[in-house]
Amino acid sequence: MQRIYFDNAATTSLDPQVLEAMMPYLTEKFGNPSSIYSYGRESRLAIETARKSVAKILNAHPAEIFFTSCGTESSNTAISAAVHDLGCTHIITSPLEHHATLHTVEHLHKRGDASLSYVNLLPNGHIDLEDLEHQLANTADKTLVTLMHANNEIGNLLDMHGVGELCKLYGAIFHSDTVQTVGHFPFDLRNTPVHFITGSAHKFHGPKGVGLLYINENVRISPYIHGGSQERNMRAGTENLYGVVGFAKALELATAGFEADSAYIKGLKIYMMEQLKKNLKGIAFNGDPLGRSLYTVLSVSFPKTEKSEMLLFNLDIHHICASGGSACTSGAEQGSHVIRAINHNPNQVTVRFSFCKHNTREEVDAVVGRLKELI
Ligand SMILES: Cc1ncc(COP(=O)(O)O)c(C=O)c1O
Structure with missing residues (x-):
């Protein structure tokens, strides 16, 4: 795969x-x-x-x-x-x-x-x-x-x-x-x-x-x-x-490549937001994703369940690379200090998806489809 x-x-x-x-x-x-x-x-x-x-x-x-x-x-x-x-x-x-x-x-x-x-x-x-x-x-x-x-x-x-x-x-x-x-x-x-x-x-x-x-x-x-x-x-x-x-x-x-690449990547981010909203209940986007926001990053919180607690692990099993937070802290037990500082809801699991010009809408569809199964 x-x-x-x-x-x-x-x-x-x-x-x-x-x-x-x-x-x-x-x-x-x-x-x-x-x-x-x-x-x-x-x-x-x-x-x-x-x-x-x-x-x-x-x-x-x-x-x-x-x-x-x-x-x-x-x-x-x-x-x-x-x-x-x-x-x-x-x-x-x-x-x-x-x-x-x-x-x-x-x-x-x-x-x-x-x-x-x-x-x-x-x-x-x-x-x-x-x-x-x-x-x-x-x-x-x-x-x-x-x-x-x-x-x-x-x-x-x-x-x-x-x-x-x-x-x-x-x-x-x-x-x-x-x-x-x-x-x-x-x-x-x-x-x-x-x-x-x-x-x-x-x-x-x-x-x-x-x-x-x-x-x-x-x-x-x-x-x-x-x-x-x-x-x-x-x-x-x-x-x-x-x-x-x-x-x-x-x-x-x-x-x-800045103008073309940034427009393309922003399009992917917005598409992923739309697909997530369409296909999954109870999700929230962290920060200000449609406002003053970097077009490469999308932080999503999912409701915490027995299944979603293992989300990153399960995404990895299905060959999908995403992070709970900064790569430098992804091994840390307390989770992300950023998410803790802005979001006090302990009943959520947060995943950061971040894109580049090589990613495609088909990949977004595949990831959203997999998330539907895993949550
Ligand atoms: C916002 C920010 N600052 C600093 C760093 C550290 O950069 P480097 O990996 O080059 O040490 C990173 C990368 O992880 C980052 O995302």
């Missing part, structure tokens, strides 16, 4: 064109980018060409683009730097952040490096901007606001400009985890009031193990990883040459 992969927010398949672009750097072009002879210079050129391409697509300056090992490292770097280098002694975040953010801010808080507060949520899971402003207005401390652009479990989209303007008004530093939107959304960083954003190639048909950190040109921080002078002294360690080349190629392809 064909596998149906509806877990594209966890990771995506590598685009063959990306692999093709990477291959020379996995084989004959293996020089260390720091070496000064021709092999090294060839590798250095590939990295700097990738940086320029990424910067152009995001409307940033190449000097603002840093390659890392993953989105998690990028967020750790930005958040730690805001506290240790930029003088932030207070952090405002939300309970819906990815653990790359939540565990980092909790760690800094436990060490006594910064106080920590959580912004209120609206009933649909969006950030309450009035509460954010209230919190910013009522702290005398230099503050870091760290809020994700798109939630990886429910798809809610942040009003990044709105948050950025508030941060500007109150002199706060703004970091946004954009791992689910870089490669899925047009960015115009020159005209976006944000200090740090992050990205991860494996979320948009690029390779795993390569991330992006954008640091606004007006921000000066110290490195998070110490060692050699790679990434202009900002991120030591021999560069993931083929990964960086793959990152840029994947972003180029995603950008070229």
Whole structure:
């Protein structure tokens, strides 16, 4: 039986064109980018060409683009730097952040490096901007606001400009985890009031193990990883040459196909919502799926029964890949911290379906048909 992969927010398949672009750097072009002879210079050129391409697509300056090992490292770097280098002694975040953010801010808080507060949520899971402003207005401390652009479990989209303007008004530093939107959304960083954003190639048909950190040109921080002078002294360690080349190629392809792909994927999401409503009773969609929402993600709660409690397991048996929440926490017993924060109904089982351009309506029909049987 064909596998149906509806877990594209966890990771995506590598685009063959990306692999093709990477291959020379996995084989004959293996020089260390720091070496000064021709092999090294060839590798250095590939990295700097990738940086320029990424910067152009995001409307940033190449000097603002840093390659890392993953989105998690990028967020750790930005958040730690805001506290240790930029003088932030207070952090405002939300309970819906990815653990790359939540565990980092909790760690800094436990060490006594910064106080920590959580912004209120609206009933649909969006950030309450009035509460954010209230919190910013009522702290005398230099503050870091760290809020994700798109939630990886429910798809809610942040009003990044709105948050950025508030941060500007109150002199706060703004970091946004954009791992689910870089490669899925047009960015115009020159005209976006944000200090740090992050990205991860494996979320948009690029390779795993390569991330992006954008640091606004007006921000000066110290490195998070110490060692050699790679990434202009900002991120030591021999560069993931083929990964960086793959990152840029994947972003180029995603950008070229953005209009057609996003419309197609959004159509799939809406079709799945319609089919679920038509075929299953008592289901609920989490977040704001038809409002400010990422077109790739659909979070569905099903009534809890003896059968539905085993839902993910049974979907897996039938070769359907979907998650209970973030892939990084899917082994955890307590379930999703995001769903717990927005939905207090313990009599529901939640599944996240997330789509890409390779998915089809036939697959949606097959999954809905299987869900009908399993619930
Ligand atoms: C919103 C969000 N932030 C951060 C990450 C971590 O990214 P990476 O896998 O590149 O460390 C992920 C991916 O799981 C994510 O979905």
